[in-house]
Amino acid sequence: MATTFADQLRSLPDEALGALIQLRPDLVVPVPSDVSALAVRAQSRGSVARCLDSLDEFTLTILDAARLSRAPETALTSTDAIVELAASAPPDDVRVAIGRLRARFLLHGPEDALQIVGAVDEVTSPYPAGLGRPADYLDPSAAGLCLDRAKLRRTVMEATPDARKVLDRLAAGPPIGALGGRSAHDGVVSEPVRWLIDHHLLVRVSEAGRSPRPDGELVELPREVGMLLRRETGPLGLLRPCPPAPETPVRDGKAVDAAGAGQALEAVRTTESLLEALAADPAPVLKAGGLGVRDLKRLVREVNVDEPTAALMLEVAHATGLLGEADRSGNGRSLAGGGDEIFLPTGAYDLWKAQSIAQRWTALARAWLMMTRQSGLVGQRDERDRPITALSPEAERPAAPQARREALMALAALPTGTAPPVEDVLGLLFWQAPRRARGREAVHRDALDNAALLGVTGRNALTSYARLLLDPEDGDPLGAEPATDTVRALDGLLPAPVDHVLVQADLSVVVPGPPEPELATELDVLTEKESAAMRRVTAASVRRALDVGYSATDVHALFRRRSRTPVPQALTYLIDDAARKHGGLRAGSAGGYLRSDDEALVAEVLADKRLSTLGLRRLAPTVLVSPHQVSRLLGALRDAGYAPVAEDAGGSAVLSRPKVRRAPSRTPFSVRLADHQAGAPQLAGPRLAGVVEQIRKGDIATRAARRAPVSVRASTGAGVPGLTAVQAHSQAMAMLEKAVREKTRVWVGYVDSHGATLSRLVRPVSVSAGYLRAEDDRTETLHTFALHRITAAVPEEQ
Numbered sequence: 059m060a061t062t063f064a065d066q067l068r069s070l071p072d073e074a075l076g077a078l079i080q081l082r083p084d085l086v087v088p089v090p091s092d093v094s095a096l097a098v099r100a101q102s103r104g105s106v107a108r109c110l111d112s113l114d115e116f117t118l119t120i121l122d123a124a125r126l127s128r129a130p131e132t133a134l135t136s137t138d139a140i141v142e143l144a145a146s147a148p149p150d151d152v153r154v155a156i157g158r159l160r161a162r163f164l165l166h167g168p169e170d171a172l173q174i175v176g177a178v179d180e181v182t183s184p185y186p187a188g189l190g191r192p193a194d195y196l197d198p199s200a201a202g203l204c205l206d207r208a209k210l211r212r213t214v215m216e217a218t219p220d221a222r223k224v225l226d227r228l229a230a231g232p233p234i235g236a237l238g239g240r241s242a243h244d245g246v247v248s249e250p251v252r253w254l255i256d257h258h259l260l261v262r263v264s265e266a267g268r269s270p271r272p273d274g275e276l277v278e279l280p281r282e283v284g285m286l287l288r289r290e291t292g293p294l295g296l297l298r299p300c301p302p303a304p305e306t307p308v309r310d311g312k313a314v315d316a317a318g319a320g321q322a323l324e325a326v327r328t329t330e331s332l333l334e335a336l337a338a339d340p341a342p343v344l345k346a347g348g349l350g351v352r353d354l355k356r357l358v359r360e361v362n363v364d365e366p367t368a369a370l371m372l373e374v375a376h377a378t379g380l381l382g383e384a385d386r387s388g389n390g391r392s393l394a395g396g397g398d399e400i401f402l403p404t405g406a407y408d409l410w411k412a413q414s415i416a417q418r419w420t421a422l423a424r425a426w427l428m429m430t431r432q433s434g435l436v437g438q439r440d441e442r443d444r445p446i447t448a449l450s451p452e453a454e455r456p457a458a459p460q461a462r463r464e465a466l467m468a469l470a471a472l473p474t475g476t477a478p479p480v481e482d483v484l485g486l487l488f489w490q491a492p493r494r495a496r497g498r499e500a501v502h503r504d505a506l507d508n509a510a511l512l513g514v515t516g517r518n519a520l521t522s523y524a525r526l527l528l529d530p531e532d533g534d535p536l537g538a539e540p541a542t543d544t545v546r547a548l549d550g551l552l553p554a555p556v557d558h559v560l561v562q563a564d565l566s567v568v569v570p571g572p573p574e575p576e577l578a579t580e581l582d583v584l585t586e587k588e589s590a591a592m593r594r595v596t597a598a599s600v601r602r603a604l605d606v607g608y609s610a611t612d613v614h615a616l617f618r619r620r621s622r623t624p625v626p627q628a629l630t631y632l633i634d635d636a637a638r639k640h641g642g643l644r645a646g647s648a649g650g651y652l653r654s655d656d657e658a659l660v661a662e663v664l665a666d667k668r669l670s671t672l673g674l675r676r677l678a679p680t681v682l683v684s685p686h687q688v689s690r691l692l693g694a695l696r697d698a699g700y701a702p703v704a705e706d707a708g709g710s711a712v713l714s715r716p717k718v719r720r721a722p723s724r725t726p727f728s729v730r731l732a733d734h735q736a737g738a739p740q741l742a743g744p745r746l747a748g749v750v751e752q753i754r755k756g757d758i759a760t761r762a763a764r765r766a767p768v769s770v771r772a773s774t775g776a777g778v779p780g781l782t783a784v785q786a787h788s789q790a791m792a793m794l795e796k797a798v799r800e801k802t803r804v805w806v807g808y809v810d811s812h813g814a815t816l817s818r819l820v821r822p823v824s825v826s827a828g829y830l831r832a833e834d835d836r837t838e839t840l841h842t843f844a845l846h847r848i849t850a851a852v853p854e855e856q
Contacts, residue, residue, distance in 0.1 A: 063175075064097035066166055068757065075753070076746050081162050082109050086749050092757035100163055106177040109162050111494045116299045118492060120144060120155040122186035123294055124165060124174055126281075137169040146292035151299035187294045188231015193280035196261040203258045204282035213257050214286065221250035225259065225279070229287035231295070233279040237262075251277060259283055301489045304478030309519050311475050318516025318524070319551035322419045323572065325512050327590050329371045329422060330411065331361040333380060333403040337720075340400035343383055348450025349401060354436075369436040369448040370508055374422050376449055377429035380407045382721035401449070402721035412575050414555070416548040420541055423512060423527060427466075432458045434504030461501040463528070464491070466509065469520040470528055477518035480506050523547035559593075561621040565629055567593040580616060583608075595629055600636040601701055607713040610637035636701065641711060643695065643702035650691045652682040652702070668698045758835045786850060793851040794830055797822040806832070807850040808843055819854060 067075065079086055084105055090096040099105055110118065120140060127139040137156055144152045159165040160172075167173045185191075194201035203210055217225060228235055237247050247255070254260040260277040285293040341353035349372065358368050375381040382404040410418055432455040435446045446452045468486050472478065478486070480503060487502055488495045495502070509515045514524045526544045555574040559567045559581070569591050573581060584603050585593035603613055613633050617625050643663070644653050654660050657679045664674055664682060672694055674682045684691055688704055695702045704712040790806075797804045807817045820832035820841060830843040 062097075063101060063163075063166060064094045067097050067100070067163070068093045072747070072750050072754075076750050077161060078163060079746065079749060080742070084108055086753075089749055089752055090756070092760040093753060094757070094760065096753060101175050101177055103177045103181055106164070106175060107181040109164065110178070110181065112491060113158070113493075114301070115489045115492050116147075116151070116297060117155045117158050119187060119294055119297060120152055121159055121164065121174075121178065121182075123152075124156075124159070124172065125179070125182075125186040126189065126293070128174070132171075134167070134171045134173055136172055140172075144292070144294055144297060146294070147297040147299050155299075183232070185232050185234070188233065189281045189284045189293070190228075190233035190279045191281060193261075193282050196263070196278060196280055197258065200258040200261050200280050200283075204280060207286075210282070210286060213259060214283070216257075217259070218250060218253065221253050224250050224254060225283070225287055228260075228277075228279040229284045231284075233281075233284055234263075235277050235279075237275055237277060298489065302482070302485055304472070304476065304482040304486065306476060306478045306482070308473060308475040309477050309517055311522060314475055314477070314516040314519040315521050315523070315551050316516070318513045318521035319548060320513070321511065321516065322423075322513030322548065323415060323552060325371065325422065326415055326418045328361060328363055328367060329375050329380070329418075332357055332368060332371055333375060333407055335360045336381070336401055337403050340402050343399040343401060344447065344450070346450065348447040348452075351445060351447060354448055365437060366433070366507075367511055370433040370511055372448050373429065373431045373433045373436075373453070374426045374512075377431065378406075378410075378421050378425040380404060380410055384721040404721045407720070411578075414545070414549065415552050415572055416545045419513065419548060420527070420544050423514060423524070423544075424541065426508065426512060427462055427527075428459050430454055430456050430458055432501060432504055433508065434500070455501065457498070458501060458505075461498050462505040462508075464494075465502045465505040466514065466520065466524070466528055469515070470525055472520075474522070475519050479518070523551070557620070558622045559620050560623045561595075561617060561625055561629060562623070563626045563628065565595045565626070565632070567595060567621075569593060577620065580620070584613065584616070595632065597632060597636055600633055601640060601696070604637060604640045605703065605713070610634060613637075639701040641701070641703045643700060644705045644709075644711075645688045645691045645695075645702050648683040649685040650688045651677070651684070652691065652695075653680055655680060663695070663700070666698060669694055755835070787848070790848050790851040791825070791845070793853070794822050794825050794848075797851070797853070798825055803835070803854040805850075805852045805854065806830070806843065806848060807852075808847045809849065810847070815849075 061069075067078075070078070078100075082100070082105065085096060085099050090099055110121075113121075123140045123143045124135050127135045127143050129135070137153065140156060141149050141152050156165065164175050164178060165172045166175070190196070192201075193204040203213065214222075214225065224235070235251075237251060251260065255262060255277065260279060263276050263278045288295060335357055339356075341349055341357075344350055354365060354368060354372075357372075358365055361368065363371075372381065380403060381401060383399045384402050385399050410421065413421075431453050433448070433453065435453045435455075436448045438446050440446055440452050444452075464487055465483065468483055468490065469476075469478075483506060484495075484499055484502055487498075506515070509524075510518070513521070514527075515521060523544050526547055527541055529543075553571045556569065556571040557574050557577055559569050559573075559577070561567050566588075567581070567585050569577075569581070581587075581593055583599075583606060585595050585599050588594055600613065604610075608616075610633055614625075614630065617629065642654060642656060642659060645651065652660070652663065652674070660676070660680055660682060663669060664676060672684045672686055672691060674684050677683055692702055692704060706712055793804060794806075796802075801821065803819055803821045805817055805819055807815070809815055818834065818841070820834050822830060822832045823840070824831045825845070828845050830845055830848065832841055832843065833839070834841055
């Protein structure tokens with residue numbers, strides 16, 4: 059008796075069923091109620107399409123061979139028929155591919171009667187391997203020609219060069235072409251095509267449903283003709299059992315890591331510079347969302363990078379949670395596009411800056427891997443011919459994370475140091491998953507370009523620390539904690555943080571490496587940044603240090619401690635001069651007031667025409683007042699070259715750092731995605747075994763809920779036909795004792811205490827002392843039946 063698809067799944071051992079679930083995890087999301095539900099899901103269009111998307115080019119071609127070799131009467135094929143059709147490939151490789159298809163249950167049944175899951179034909183091309191349909195289906199005349207192989211070859215050889223070009227093009231696939239001329243309705247057909255139709259090498263078909271019709275607007279090349287034209291490459295075309303190996307030299311691993319680490323350091327510096335530029339001059343959020351083109355160009359000029367790099371690092375910073383939106387009043391909001399919002403660094407940016415370079419880079423790289431944004435689209439135009447801007451909704455691409463991982467995993471599968479050109483990587487990705495890679499070339503190319511800019515790759519090869527980032531054993535790549543192995547590996551490649559500087563005679567400060575966090579904070583206060591390795595001390599920077607609480611002695615001591623070169627005399631004079639002027643004026647609220655013990659200085663300020671807009675007036679020889687606030691007084695006086703400080707109501711100097719505006723903190727994209735996927739089953743180990751057990755139990759419960767066999771139902775009524783009650787009871791006892799020995803399930807018919815006739819599927823445990831003790835697998839309980847009430851016992855298989 060033929061077994062169904064569900065029966066074949068049911069007969070699998072737990073290990074094989076678990077392997078199927080691992081290969082096709084979508085089958086258990088959610089977990090099916092029983093094996094029958096699992097079988098239905100495994101044959102559904104969606105599940106079959108997802109399974110096919112993960113198969114490589116060679117395996118898909120072998121599946122096409124199985125479709126082509128099916129017998130017309132039974133729709134069955136065999137392993138030998140598939141191997142014969144794929145004769146241009148090694149038989150062992152073909153059998154391995156068949157094994158992959160059978161493991162996924164795209165092919166099922168015995169080797170000499172393999173059946174293809176029906177949904178395969180629904181979700182794949184109607185032309186397996188690019189070959190047309192059989193001639194006997196398309197046209198009887200073409201079928202007659204194809205039956206005579208010698209005549210078919212002669213007819214093909216008689217074709218004109220132009221007609222032969224048409225044949226070769228259709229033989230390469232797909233086998234469908236449009237008729238030549240102005241229109242099929244006009245009856246105008248090109249001469250080569252007309253000749254091929256007249257000689258039955260092409261058949262006219264209609265476009266709707268591709269059904270054969272003599273007045274169709276399309277032509278189709280019969281399968282037999284296509285296979286004849288492919289005699290040099292084989293009926294399936296060129297078969298590639300192994301992935302294409304890029305012909306490129308293998309670079310030294312140390313050189314790859316050094317180049318990648320240098321680029322990683324540059325990526326961190328660029329991100330920091332972009333965010334600092336936005337902190338100093340926030341950019342408005344467009345009404346439609348995103349960063350304006352002018353603002354992006356401004357950032358490009360200030361940070362001195364190109365637009366693709368700036369767009370990438372802004373997108374990554376936003377995904378990492380370092381960049382967010384806030385309204386202009388300073389009250390943060392989480393949604394962009396309100397029209398009164400600006401882009402600002404978030405509170406997480408300050409914590410990020412305090413980390414090591416390796417930790418900062420790892421946070422950026424992990425967010426890039428998981429963000430559903432494609433920065434390469436920035437600058438292009440959408441379907442409405444509008445420019446796509448950075449951080450705008452139009453750059454959202456849900457498939458981007460998977461495409462990045464595919465591209466990087468393709469590099470990771472190559473020997474260490476292999477640096478293939480981009481085109482070779484795209485070819486490798488197409489071989490690994492043709493259905494998935496088709497149409498994703500731009501996303502894969504963008505992923506490889508971004509990887510080079512971020513330092514994930516160095517000299518076109520995957521770096522060793524990036525391999526650790528992709529390794530699932532290096533922590534969960536979606537988790538919130540840094541990947542510690544990646545951080546340690548990158549730390550060993552980056553230059554060690556420095557705790558010193560080199561002060562030059564022209565007051566420039568050279569930082570000979572990445573500064574440690576404490577030194578970086580001091581330099582931000584005491585110097586103006588000119589480049590990553592160059593700072594400069596100015597009068598304004600010294601005044602800024604004095605404003606936040608440094609004294610002249612503190613500044614002198616800091617430079618003596620931090621500088622490996624002698625402190626130039628010009629810097630000493632600059633600090634002393636700034637300290638002597640600093641605090642000579644005191645400002646308070648009146649609106650605002652100015653006071654000084656130096657009456658001449660007060661008179662000078664009052665007479666200064668540059669300060670006329672402040673509306674100053676003298677209250678006393680040493681006191682001036684203004685209707686403007688203290689902040690306005692301080693700014694105007696400093697612009698005029700004075701060095702005032704603020705004081706409180708008690709006359710004490712108010713020390714304050716410059717106010718830093720921040721957007722509200724955002725959860726990094728990788729953490730949000732991890733929380734969203736927290737419930738997804740990890741299909742391995744005990745969890746996988748639990749899923750299999752749940753399906754088995756559900757199957758047992760479903761089968762137990764079915765009606766008992768007819769013989770059991772009959773015995774619980776008028777007795778077993780053809781047997782006396784004593785004979786039926788004796789037969790039932792023998793069956794129960796056998797079931798106890800063999801530990802099999804039986805259907806038991808019995809009469810309960812109320813005289814009702816019932817039946818139950820149980821597993822007998824013991825028969826003694828006038829009672830049957832048996833387990834009910836459905837309810838996982840132990841039942842006890844009085845033997846004199848049992849009317850029949852039938853094995854489960856009946």
